[in-house]
Amino acid sequence: MNAPAEYLAVQRAGTPDWIRNHTELVRRIAHHLAARLPPGVDVDDLIQAGMIGLIEAGRQYRGDGGASFETFASFRIRGAMIDELRRGDWTPRSVHRKVREAADAMREIEQRHGRAASSQEVAAAVGLKPDKYQQLMDDAARGQVLSLDATVDASGEPALSPDTHQAGPATLFEQDEFRAVLAEAIASLPDRERTVMALYYQEEMNLREIGAVLGVTESRVCQIHGQALVRLRARMGTWKDTGNLPF
Secondary structure (H helix, E strand, C coil): CCCCCHHHHHHHHCCCHHHHCCCHHHHHHHHHCCEEEEEEECHHHHHHHHHHHHCCCCCCCCCCCCCHHHHHHHHHHHHHHHHHHHHHHCHHHHHHHHHHHHHHHHHHHHHHCCCCCCCCHHHHHCCCCHHHHHHHHHHHHHHHHHHHHCECCCCCEECCCCCCCCCCCCHHHHHHHHHHHHHHHHHHHCCCHHHHHHHHHHHCCCCHHHHHCCCCCCHHHHHHHHHHHHHHHHHCCHHHHHHCCCC
């Protein structure tokens, strides 16, 4: 990734104290995000993108929205990294299409039977063999984590935008409603999926660490994570249909 002019200008002018004091925050977020992604992702690119986010946070922070600068900057840093990753999205369109089909099939099964749909049922509904379905769930986790990460704060709770203090009443109401719906959807996940989500987003454990806790392989954890994300998409269909669902 070529260094943006904004970043180079700050480097030439000398690094302000507030940037130096939060460089470790950028590095921590970059390594945490990189641990969730394929090995081809360059952590140095994430750090550079995160530094741009930090610079933007410093310019935009007003301190009158109730959030500390570190909290505000964390959103900007993570968002800048995710934007950089999205520009080089490695997930094929065919995967995105199949994930949407799986979510639609899952929602239809759950509405019909009034219970959580099993992976076997969804695989059959979308015409995939079990091993191909599990690979799809793996791909879903690798691709969709970027979007969900952007909507979850440092404690693992559904997050408001860092621009909340600038938003109007209608936007604030919609954000509060989204938080409530997402939190309810996560709470309703099957036990193992909910556990993986909690360990991944709240405890900030990587896939290998979660596998050790659950006694399964890293690949299996990724598949469970993908299944949870697809189930969330299925259960939040209204948000998806209005274009507000971010994953």
